């Protein structure tokens with residue numbers, strides 16, 4: 001009998017989600033990859049082999065999220081994990097904000113996370129003791145101008161994490177979020193900004209290691225946590241002359 005864990009990864013066509021897909025298959029998990037770009041997903045699944053499959057979905061639409069879970073069920077995959085990495089940045093000052101920009105940002109990052117959690121919590125789709133990981137951001141702690149929509153969405157991810165952790169405790173489904181500082185992915189490369197990680201740019205596989213830990217039984221007592229991965233981006237301003 002195959003005892004591998006089955007994990008749904010959103011935002012798996014690039015960056016952190018892709019790194020998680022690669023590391024988890026290396027660690028003998030079965031993965032179901034979700035994103036919009038079919039070409040990239042197909043290529044990745046071919047590379048990862050028989051323990052990977054994909055499903056195309058756009059999280060701007062919250063209405064058909066259950067279809068992803070129905071697909072997993074049709075494949076006879078009861079889920080042990082959900083990793084929500086789908087996201088993007090669109091930094092604008094508040095003066096330039098528009099309702100549709102705000103709405104899409106909150107839907108793709110946060111509301112879809114909650115709706116994924118809703119189905120993940122159901123007995124028909126997941127095993128007892130499953131683990132949910134949301135991708136929040138250090139921007140929740142170090143809040144910046146121009147990042148209202150993004151940071152608002154990431155704050156909501158932490159809030160949803162806390163409340164889902166409380167509501168899902170009866171089936172021992174754990175819910176945690178990760179708050180990385182700057183990670184070396186296409187999203188960040190497109191922004192063309194300088195990173196502020198005092199301990200260096202985070203390579204995406206290091207986020208994948210923490211994801212795997214949270215999915216594993218080694219983390220079985222950890223739930224409701226929002227875990228910073230700061231790489232030294234601690235909002236420090238030097239107040240002491242000559243060092244300190």
Ligand SMILES: NC(=O)c1ccc[n+]([C@@H]2O[C@H](COP(=O)([O-])OP(=O)(O)OC[C@H]3O[C@@H](n4cnc5c(N)ncnc54)[C@H](OP(=O)(O)O)[C@@H]3O)[C@@H](O)[C@H]2O)c1
Pocket residue numbers: 010011012013014015016017034035036037038040057058059060084085086087088089108109135136137138179180181182183184185186187188
């Ligand atoms: N990079 C950083 O410095 C950093 C720091 C903290 C947190 N994060 C968070 O980490 C997560 C992953 O980011 P990343 O840096 O890995 O970015 P990335 O390389 O651009 O990957 C983003 C992923 O999200 C998917 N996605 C975007 N919009 C989507 C939509 N409407 N529906 C479905 N999938 C969608 C993309 O796939 P398709 O285009 O194929 O749909 C892609 O797979 C995001 O939530 C991001 O906010 C990143």
